Structures are given as C-alpha cells and as structure tokens.
C-alpha cells in the first residue's frame with residue numbers, strides 16, 4: 128500500500144476552553160474520497176481548516192507526506208465552500224486566472240504577453256472541463272448557484288492541488304443540479320487524481336460520492352462542562368464494504384448527524 132498523504136497523530140483542536148476535536152488518529156491515502164458527516168458544530172469545517180493550514184492543531188500532529196503540515200494555504204491544497212468562494216467583481220475567466228497571474232506577478236496581479244496567453248489557455252481549458260465554456264465573461268452574480276460552484280471548483284483546481292477540500296459545496300443547490308455536480312466531481316476526482324475531503328449534511332450524498340465515510344461525534348460528555356470534550360471519528364467506513372452496514376448502524380449515524388436539530392413532530 129502507498130504511503131499516507133495525510134496523517135493525524137493524537138490531534139486535538141481547542142478554541143479557548145472549548146475542545147472541538149480530540150485524539151484523532153487516522154491515515155489518509157492518496158486518491159481517497161472521504162465524505163465527512165456529523166452534527167452541526169461538531170468540528171467538520173475545523174478539520175478541513177487544519178488541513179488547509181488556516182488553523183493549527185492545539186496538540187498532536189497533522190502530517191502531510193510524513194512531514195508537519197505547512198501552516199498556511201499552499202498550492203497542494205484547494206478549497207471550495209458552500210458559497211462565496213469566488214470574487215464577485217471578477218469575470219469567470221478572471222476568477223480562474225487570478226491565482227496564476229498573482230504567482231507570476233505579485234505586484235500587479237496581471238500578466239502580459241506570452242505568460243498571459245498561457246494562463247488564458249489553461250483557464251479556458253479548466254472552465255471547459257467544468258462545463259462553463261459559454262460563460263467565460265460572465266460575473267458570478269450572472270451565474271446560477273450550480274454554475275458558481277463549477278466556477279469555484281475550476282478556480283480551486285487551477286493550481287493542480289493534490290488535496291481538494293469541499294465544505295458542503297452542494298448544500299445550497301437544487302437536487303437536479305446536485306446530481307450534475309456529483310457527476311462532475313467524480314470525473315474530476317479520477318481525472319486529476321485528487322484526494323478529496325467533502326463535508327456534507329446529506330448522508331445519502333456521503334455514501335454515494337465517497338470511497339470512505341467518516342462520522343464525527345463526541346464519545347465523552349460532561350453535562351456540567353459540555354465544552355470539555357471534543358468530537359472524534361466514531362465511524363470510519365470503507366464504502367466498498369458499505370453493503371455490510373447494518374440498518375441499526377445507519378440509523379445511529381443518521382441520529383448523530385441530526386442531533387441538536389429541531390424535530391418536525
């Protein structure tokens with residue numbers, strides 16, 4: 128088996144006195160598609176931020192290629208949020224070109240001549256890959272929700288990241304559009320040989336898309352001090368074996384995800 132691309136070793140994340148994540152010990156291998164579910168506020172986005180490098184572990188280690196992860200975002204890690212991943216004042220094409228232009232010309236953020244032509248070609252190809260060839264010059268507010276997420280994915284992939292982080296990327300989309308996005312993300316996963324983490328509130332989406340599904344939940348509770356203990360990975364399922372999942376386990380996972388939400392009864 129290949130070496131892990133990422134490893135958590137006794138990883139904790141606290142905010143002040145609140146423990147959000149505790150004692151995570153896990154290896155992630157190149158090419159895995161990990162879907163992450165869990166109750167609201169249990170620390171799913173925090174885990175993505177630790178991988179992205181915008182947050183740091185409070186204790187323990189997060190390793191990438193067996194080295195401590197770099198504590199700032201870099202080209203190896205791309206992220207797409209549910210909303211607001213793209214710049215509203217730039218056209219689709221300019222949004223996708225921006226990171227490359229900035230890395231060639233930090234001062235101006237604009238390239239000229241041959242460099243610009245190369246970046247333009249790559250950006251157009253990337254937008255074609257996500258099905259946005261017809262919308263190169265449109266601004267984000269002129270795009271539908273699904274198109275905006277396609278744009279955000281194109282932008283994140285321009286730097287050829289090895290790890291793609293998706294924080295509820297399809298949560299705001301209609302079901303039909305979601306199905307199209309599922310197809311797209313699966314194609315890109317294979318084509319670009321990505322390792323993907325995707326947070327979702329939709330367990331069916333988690334099972335459908337992932338090669339591995341994690342459930343985050345607290346295993347220890349202190350009623351006097353709810354902030355004392357953080358979430359751990361309580362289920363780590365290889366989805367090729369998901370058929371062996373018992374109905375009772377599925378019900379438990381569903382309960383875990385929806386705990387704390389108002390009931391409809």
Ligand SMILES: Nc1ncnc2c1ncn2[C@@H]1O[C@H](COP(=O)(O)OP(=O)(O)OP(=O)(O)O)[C@@H](O)[C@H]1O
Nearest residue numbers: 142143147165166167168169170171172173174326
């Ligand atoms: N910068 C921060 N400072 C202090 N507390 C924070 C910060 N970021 C997150 N938290 C807290 O950490 C906990 C986990 O937040 P996080 O956003 O990771 O949860 P989540 O599982 O992604 O939730 P949701 O499903 O609702 O998006 C929450 O209690 C949140 O209030």
